[in-house]
Amino acid sequence: MIAVIGATGNVGRALVHRLVAANSPVRALTRDPERAGLPAQAETVRFQLDDPAALFTGVTRLFVYAHATGPDLLDTARRAGVRHVVLLSSGIIKDSSDDETHPIHIVHATAEQHIRDSGLAWTFLRPNAFAANAFQWAPQIRTGSTVRGVFANGLTAPIHEDDIAAVAERVLLDDGHEGLAHRLTGPESVSNSEQIAAIGQALGRPLDFVEVPPGPGRPRTLPARPAPHARRPAQGLRGHRRRTSGDHHHGGATHGNPGAHVRRLGRGPRGGLPLIFSAGRHPHPVRSLWAQARTLSPQ
Incomplete structure (x- = not known):
């Protein structure tokens, strides 16, 4: 099973719909299940760490965004059987010349490091402008x-949020993306x-x-x-x-070939x-x- 944290966000919601359409078991984690408005085929569960069994029992792959990522969450997920984490990170993180003082960089670089330190397999999605x-x-x-x-x-x-979700879907359902950071653009x-x-x-x-x-x-x-x-x-x-x-x-970054990663992962960008x-x-x-x-x- 795949768990999606942030299931009512712009990307998370689209991802839940995609996984349901693919007939993949999905648990949508949200702070307000009653108002989530997600597909009935998804198991919608309240996101609260004091009940880890409800969150991660039976889950092997996890989609998460940076602000929800921390050592406690990752340790709870690993102990429950999660093996692979897909992080919605940011294109502000580059291979060199990073502005490490930028607030957006700090949030996402910290989340990426927490995941690297967790012992879990990981894939980072680094989209630029939504x-x-x-x-x-x-x-x-x-x-x-x-x-x-x-x-x-x-x-x-700009990249459409559903295109980001399409890449996340493939990364979660297919093998071979562990240890990779995919840069995504429109x-x-x-x-x-x-x-x-x-x-x-x-x-x-x-x-x-x-x-x-x-x-x-x-x-x-x-x-x-x-x-x-x-x-x-x-x-x-x-x-x-x-x-x-x-x-x-x-x-401040320069990237060639817009949309290349989306296309490479089996989905042409809009x-x-x-x-x-x-x-x-x-x-x-x-x-x-x-x-x-x-x-x-x-x-």
């Missing part, structure tokens, strides 16, 4: 036609201004991206992130304001910007801006 990150612009889009933010030409290759490098233009096209009204300088106002342009997290990505994007042929940039922002084939409580376009119309 498609759902576009929700950071929703308040501005609801109230007008101008979106203000830093680095209009800053590039990312299929296309796009700038912030291009994303806003594409969202405007979906809404049927023009949207403009107006660049503002990074600084004290930065947290207000990223309401979904705590202030320290909002400031540091702005610093990382500095100097990556122009497109470089063949590469895309995210958080092609083109409109499809990246589609809702996917599974129900999702927080669908993309494209799927919920009407909710972004001015009130």
